[in-house]
Amino acid sequence: MAHIDDSLKAALYRITCPDSATLGNFHLGLLPEDAAKLIADHVAICPHCIREINQLEAFLAETAVSLEPSTVERIKVWIAKRLPSGGQTRSILGTPAFAMRGNDTGPLMYEAGDAQLSLEVQDDPEHLGRKSILGLVLGIETEAVAARLIKEEVVITAVTLDDLGNFSFTDLEPGTYELTLSGKDIEIHAQDLLI
Ligand SMILES: [Zn+2]
Incomplete structure (x- = not known):
């Protein structure tokens, strides 16, 4: 053998x-x-x-x-909850600084952990048939926070928030998006955003 x-x-x-x-x-x-x-x-x-x-x-x-536990998992992740539209929340939070008036549906309001999020969806005046979003985030440190608009898991566009928590997206194809806000230690997801 x-x-x-x-x-x-x-x-x-x-x-x-x-x-x-x-x-x-x-x-x-x-x-x-x-x-x-x-x-x-x-x-x-x-x-x-x-x-x-x-x-x-x-x-x-x-x-x-x-x-x-990674740095990612130490981040607080909040799923934004859509609040009913109405005068009351609007008067508490105000509207985004550069929002145009005369939108009778009012901004979409969300609550996510400590943060409040207001989104005003409009027709983009400079791009026929396209949309724009004016956003305002309150209740959290908005320095170094990025706002991303995601469609079918692809980041379509991304901007950073200004000191006051304002951000805007323009020239968007109408559709359903997910908005994420991510900073050093927070991440906010607003899902099923129909624009
Ligand atoms: Zn063996």
């Missing part, structure tokens, strides 16, 4: 190999002691099982990284 070829040797090894689930449990220390002892003895001499465990280890290391 000294000249047994490698592939046959491999096949013989694999006959006595524990299955992948057992190997995995062994690796994670989940097997009872005597079962673990048997597999430890086998793994010590089986190149295939060693390789399988190495692969498992690499896989676990990869997923462990993504489970660690």
Whole structure:
């Protein structure tokens, strides 16, 4: 049997190999002691099982990284809640600084954690058939906050907020968008924004 070829040797090894689930449990220390002892003895001499465990280890290391709290996960994420339109919220928050008057539907109002968001959707006067959005964010630090308009997971346009929390988008195709506001430690999502 000294000249047994490698592939046959491999096949013989694999006959006595524990299955992948057992190997995995062994690796994670989940097997009872005597079962673990048997597999430890086998793994010590089986190149295939060693390789399988190495692969498992690499896989676990990869997923462990993504489970660690990242800077992203320390960010407060708020889903903006649409408030009913009406004079009351409007008088509390005002309208965006450069909003045009005479829009009888009034701005769309949202509440997201500590932030209040007001969006005025209008026809873009400079681009026929296109829309513009005038936005105002109150209640949070608006320095270094970016507003992004997303359609089908693609960022269509992005701007930064001014000191007072104003921002605007122009030349937009009518449709349904998601608006995100992201700063150092907050992220606000306003979904299903129909313009
Ligand atoms: Zn084996």
